[in-house]
Amino acid sequence: MSEMDNLYREVILDHYKNPRGHGVIEGADVEAEGMNPLCGDEVSIFVCFDGDKIEDVKFRGRGCAISQAATSMLMEMVKGRTAQEVAALDREELLEEVGIPLTPIRLKCALLGLGVLKLALHKGKGTPLPNEWAGLAEDLELR
């Protein structure tokens, strides 16, 4: 398989074309948004909690296939887990799911959704933003 086929493997394209957890939750407990100024990728994430549990989570956004597919995968990974668990989620866990080699530039695309989600959890439940996110958060303009 060529590197290109690898980068745009079927599962990435599938998540890009048919994103899971796509949409807006009206009256969500918390929402956050982020942008990757380099590519113009944009992601907004909406979360509803049941106690500390993420009862529902949805995203909307636009951008490159990597950013949108990774966020779609993230939605499937975190629904039903607790805010604390997801706040502590290692980015490698998501990157394994994405499962493709990424250059430093494209890495930011892949991590945009996770950054936005961690910010939403921080806003909603006061979970910590890990140090590693501090730098990335500046790059990604999370708010």
Added chain:
Amino acid sequence: MAVTAEAKLDARKLRADFPIFEQEIHGKPLAYLDSAASSQKPRYMLDAMTEFYETSYANIHRGVYDLGERATEAYEGAREKARAFINAESTREVIFTRNVTAALNLVAYAWGLDNLEPGDVVLVTEMEHHSNFVPWQYIAGRTGAQFLAIPVDHEGELQLDELDSLASRGRLKVVACTYVSNSLGTVNPVERLTAWAHAQGAIMVVDAAQAAPHRPVDVQALGCDFFGFTGHKMCGPTGIGVLWGRRELLEEMAPFELGGHMIRKVTLDHTTWNELPAKFEAGTAPIAEAVGLGAAIDYVGEVGLEALERYEQELLDYARPRLADVPGVKLFGPSAGQRAGIVSFAVEGVHPHDVAQILDWDGVAVRAGHHCNQPLMSKLGVPATTRASFYLYTLPEEIDRLVEGLHKVRKTFA
């Protein structure tokens, strides 16, 4: 030099002057379609810089020894080449800067801070590169002047019928406009805008970053007041650009950067400034880079700017219909009239970064992004575009490979 003056440009032959094309990218010949971002470098220019470093290098203007004199001659010789290249009246009006951004910041700060006040209008365009947009927006904010932009129509042309209503919003002091749009390839009527600006009592600042490398330019014929171009987009090295300014304006302006070489006399109480152009060249200059720029000017001059302009027009006429034929591809920018060798497009349903990534695997290098034109992108209603841009070494078959690549993009995302 490996080139000879010819009426018609022979890109295939010129290409052999550029060592970078000797390599393959992902097993394919390099189709470098990103010259609007930066051009590749001919051996002639690289050799000129190396030879200068190996035989004539020293710091300039102060050394009384032979080497220092030769280095100064080489640096000032490059200034004369730059003067002739843009047909300026005097080398005193030719200031070496780091690039066009530095040139335009110099004007915005050194002219703008002392000449703008509340009630004044600074007029840019919606298609300005951020380098001729942000400094003016910032200095207008600092001085209380109004910052306005000439709108762009759906074809990517300036809406000149808006000029008088924009000017009526205050005292027009500055018009800052790009000669050629880096995103759309639009060639703006800079001469006409200059005449209009002067009739309003404003100065005219021209960003020629995308013009000077590709077509003959003449600051006296344009009649503008400031004009910036850069070396790295025209076969020269990075780190060297030129600000040309009308002498009487440069004379009355305060300096921008302060330090060595730009002074005449320094005491504990007071410092006086050096003559032009030294007044605006503080510190050790990019000496070898200036020499490289001089060699680049020789090189493109030998190719011929008229021939180059015609050739790029041919490439554009070849590229546009072929790109437009790819299903789902939408072209931006003027479909007719004066355009440079730049074509921006969108592929339906595919982000420009994904387009560029897939093209890269076929050795086709294009730019994807906002091209430092965020206000223009929002006007076009897209976050970013994919852009292919041409130069004297671009071949029609590289455009064919771009088109084939776009079919592959479509297939991948089908």
